Amino acid sequence: MDEQAALALIGDRLSAAGDDCAVVDGQVVTTDMLHERTDFPGGTTRYTAGWRAVGASLSDVASMGAEATAAVAVYAAPEFDADELTAFVDGAADVCEAVGAEYVGGDLDGHDEFTVATTALGDTDDPVFRSGASPGDALCVTGTLGRSGAAVWLFERGEVERANDLFRFEPRVRAGVALRQYATAMMDSSDGLARSVHQLCAASDCGADLSGPLPIDDAVDAVADDAEERRELGVFFGEDFELVCTVPEADLEGAREAVPCPLHRIGTVTDGAVTLDGTSLPDRGYSH
Amino acid sequence: MDEQAALALIGDRLSAAGDDCAVVDGQVVTTDMLHERTDFPGGTTRYTAGWRAVGASLSDVASMGAEATAAVAVYAAPEFDADELTAFVDGAADVCEAVGAEYVGGDLDGHDEFTVATTALGDTDDPVFRSGASPGDALCVTGTLGRSGAAVWLFERGEVERANDLFRFEPRVRAGVALRQYATAMMDSSDGLARSVHQLCAASDCGADLSGPLPIDDAVDAVADDAEERRELGVFFGEDFELVCTVPEADLEGAREAVPCPLHRIGTVTDGAVTLDGTSLPDRGYSH
Numbered sequence: 001m002d003e004q005a006a007l008a009l010i011g012d013r014l015s016a017a018g019d020d021c022a023v024v025d026g027q028v029v030t031t032d033m034l035h036e037r038t039d040f041p042g043g044t045t046r047y048t049a050g051w052r053a054v055g056a057s058l059s060d061v062a063s064m065g066a067e068a069t070a071a072v073a074v075y076a077a078p079e080f081d082a083d084e085l086t087a088f089v090d091g092a093a094d095v096c097e098a099v100g101a102e103y104v105g106g107d108l109d110g111h112d113e114f115t116v117a118t119t120a121l122g123d124t125d126d127p128v129f130r131s132g133a134s135p136g137d138a139l140c141v142t143g144t145l146g147r148s149g150a151a152v153w154l155f156e157r158g159e160v161e162r163a164n165d166l167f168r169f170e171p172r173v174r175a176g177v178a179l180r181q182y183a184t185a186m187m188d189s190s191d192g193l194a195r196s197v198h199q200l201c202a203a204s205d206c207g208a209d210l211s212g213p214l215p216i217d218d219a220v221d222a223v224a225d226d227a228e229e230r231r232e233l234g235v236f237f238g239e240d241f242e243l244v245c246t247v248p249e250a251d252l253e254g255a256r257e258a259v260p261c262p263l264h265r266i267g268t269v270t271d272g273a274v275t276l277d278g279t280s281l282p283d284r285g286y287s288h
Numbered sequence: 289m290d291e292q293a294a295l296a297l298i299g300d301r302l303s304a305a306g307d308d309c310a311v312v313d314g315q316v317v318t319t320d321m322l323h324e325r326t327d328f329p330g331g332t333t334r335y336t337a338g339w340r341a342v343g344a345s346l347s348d349v350a351s352m353g354a355e356a357t358a359a360v361a362v363y364a365a366p367e368f369d370a371d372e373l374t375a376f377v378d379g380a381a382d383v384c385e386a387v388g389a390e391y392v393g394g395d396l397d398g399h400d401e402f403t404v405a406t407t408a409l410g411d412t413d414d415p416v417f418r419s420g421a422s423p424g425d426a427l428c429v430t431g432t433l434g435r436s437g438a439a440v441w442l443f444e445r446g447e448v449e450r451a452n453d454l455f456r457f458e459p460r461v462r463a464g465v466a467l468r469q470y471a472t473a474m475m476d477s478s479d480g481l482a483r484s485v486h487q488l489c490a491a492s493d494c495g496a497d498l499s500g501p502l503p504i505d506d507a508v509d510a511v512a513d514d515a516e517e518r519r520e521l522g523v524f525f526g527e528d529f530e531l532v533c534t535v536p537e538a539d540l541e542g543a544r545e546a547v548p549c550p551l552h553r554i555g556t557v558t559d560g561a562v563t564l565d566g567t568s569l570p571d572r573g574y575s576h
Contacts, residue, residue: 006368006396013377017393024358024392024409031407033362033397070312074321074405080294089301104312105298105305108291109321117362117405119319121312 019129019203020060020187021122028122030060035115041152043160044167046084049116050091051168056190057120058099058171059241063188064129065180066122068101068173073118076111091168092118099173122173126180128245130203133185137246139208139267142175142259145193146220148240149233153223166219172243175259179245182255186245192238193266194276195285200244201274210267210276235276238286307417307491308348308475309410316410318348323403329440331448332455334372337404338379339456344478345408346387346459347529351476352417353468354410356389356461361406364399379456380406387461410461414468416533421473421492425534427555430463430547433481434508436528437521441511454507460531463547467533470543474533480526481554482564483573488532489562498555498564523564526574 001009011018021028034040034053044052054071061068073092075085089103096103101120109115133139151166172188179186185204189196193214201207216234224230246269247255256263267276274281289297299306309316322328322341332340342359349356361380363373377391384391389408397403421427439454460476467474473492477484481502489496504522512518534557535543544551555564562569 001368001370001373003368003396003398006370006373009370009373010377010393010396013374014381014391014393016390022358022360022392024390027409029358029360029392029407029409031360031362031394031405033364033395033399033403033405035364035397035399037400038398070310070317072310072317072319072407074319076321076323076403080289080291082289082294082297085289085294085297086301089298093302102304102312103302104310104317105302106319107321108294108298109323110291110326111321111323111401111403112325113400115321115364115399115403117319117321119317119360119407121315121317121409 020063023127026123026125028061028064028066028124028127030057031119032056033115033117036113041155043155043163045164046087047091048164048167050088051095053116053118054092055095055169055171056241057118058101058173059188061120061122062171062173062176063186063243064124064127065176065186066124066127067177068099068120068122070102070104071096071118071120072104073106073116074109076109076115078112080108099171128180128183128186130185130187130200133200133204133206133246133269135206135269135271136249137184137269138249138252138265139269140245140247140263140265142172142243142261142263144215144217145240146217146234149237150217150219150223169241171241175243175261178258179255182247182251183245184248186243189240189242189244190238192236192285194235194281195283196244198274198283207270207272208267208274209270210281212277214266215264236285308351311415314411314413316349316352316354316412316415318345319407320344321403321405324401329443331443331451333452334375335379336452336455338376339383341404341406342380343383343457343459344529345406346389346461347476349408349410350459350461350464351474351531352412352415353464353474354412354415355465356387356408356410358390358392359384359406359408360392360394361404362395362397364397364403366400368396387459416468416471416474418473418475418488418491421488421494421534421557423494423557423559424537425472425557426537426540426553427496427557428533428535428551428553430460430531430549430551432503432505433528434505434522437525438507438511457529459529463531463549466546467543470535470539471533472536474531477528477530477532478526480524480573482523482569483571484532486562486571495558495560496555496562497558498569500565502554503552524573
């Protein structure tokens with residue numbers, strides 16, 4: 001069974017599951033696991049790992065339109081080095097501080113592979129789900145796409161300082177809160193733009209026509225050899241942690257003014273398939 | 289750096305850390321990681337794994353005297369088998385239901401080793417910490433000690449059905465809530481009675497005189513060859529998830545009546561060392 005099918009199985013059994021966060025009594029809660037082999041390329045500092053792992057969960061809180069309140073993490077490694085652990089905790093605490101949340105600690109575990117499990121909490125009485133999009137809504141994405149893809153490209157070539165910079169992203173908590181009153185559906189782009197749009201459309205029982213140019217990050221342009229690689233890193237690679245949302249056409253200007261980062265319109269919700277520039281957009285992306 | 293030192297480092301840096309749960313705005317939150325090599329002996333069913341992993345976090349909620357509200361988990365494994373995943377989710381949901389909480393889902397991760405990360409949430413405006421014990425208080429423990437030690441003994445000998453039964457424990461959430469108005473200090477016995485008493489005494493800047501007989505579980509008597517093995521499994525092995533607490537002498541009867549499980553007095557808080565039957569009790573136990 002692949003991960004998508006397994007997630008669907010869990011979603012069928014648990015009414016609170018199936019979105020970026022579970023909703024419990026005016027709170028949202030989300031948990032993630034990242035580990036060395038698949039998530040932290042060689043050269044990733046422990047500071048970046050702490051920032052990024054906790055940031056991934058804060059991004060899920062953001063995607064519900066919730067105020068992030070707190071996060072915890074389990075730090076699992078073959079051994080506990082004081083400098084590495086301190087750097088990790090600093091990164092985790094700093095990403096929380098960047099979005100107004102508090103990093104309140106966690107647990108340690110001896111483990112063969114460096115592995116991090118994070119949980120973040122947020123408050124909202126009015127969460128935004130993936131399921132509320134309607135044909136005619138504007139399809140939007142915050143910020144730029146492809147930073148993580150470019151970072152992995154740079155890690156592979158030993159340009160670790162620039163790669164670490166790109167790997168630390170500011171979770172879009174403030175944007176998510178600002179979008180709460182405008183967005184009909186929202187999620188984050190952690191599986192890549194293509195898969196995220198497919199997931200949002202599946203949850204909302206709709207399609208979407210995307211049209212370029214997409215807001216691909218300059219870092220991608222700096223590393224991509226050609227248009228195909230640029231598209232691969234920007235649209236399919238994933239792990240970007242931007243917000244993908246739908247906004248009624250009439251609210252688009254208001255949403256843009258409310259959001260403290262760029263909000264790009266990249267298409268329109270339809271009752272058809274998911275297409276980019278008129279051709280089918282594959283449902284392909286990052287599998288964790 | 290060993291785990292104790294590493295935890296101390298985190299506790300020094302994060303004011304909310306250092307107890308069984310972090311406290312945030314009238315809520316408690318705790319997170320744990322368990323994995324196959326160290327926590328799930330061969331023969332542990334996925335139902336038991338789900339129950340036990342989530343139960344471990346609910347036990348931390350109990351030890352703060354909080355009402356358990358919700359739990360999430362990350363299920364990480366080399367592959368996702370529908371029956372195994374369903375059994376895990378059922379175990380997780382059932383242990384939550386047993387204590388009045390809701391299992392609200394989580395995440396999946398492809399991982400070389402079967403690994404589970406759990407997070408539990410609870411509500412209380414008046415948490416009980418490890419640090420409130422005073423000389424003269426009665427030192428108490430709920431239930432019986434050594435079930436997990438006996439279970440591992442049985443797993444090693446292939447008696448997996450009985451071992452799985454012993455491995456599934458009811459987190460002491462109701463006892464914790466009942467003890468909230470009586471206990472001056474409380475934690476769970478996940479690292480074993482000996483280490484837990486040492487930790488509680490260190491946090492409270494006190495000592496304790498323990499005196500037998502300790503409430504060792506019948507399952508231990510059934511498997512232990514001699515008094516030494518009995519003591520090893522009951523006092524040092526750990527992973528029992530009972531509550532260790534201190535109660536003012538005058539409140540002991542009231543506490544016993546309020547708690548819906550046995551509450552055994554096992555000693556008295558002192559301003560000296562930690563002793564059992566007059567001799568020093570080693571600070572030794574389960575290291576995760």
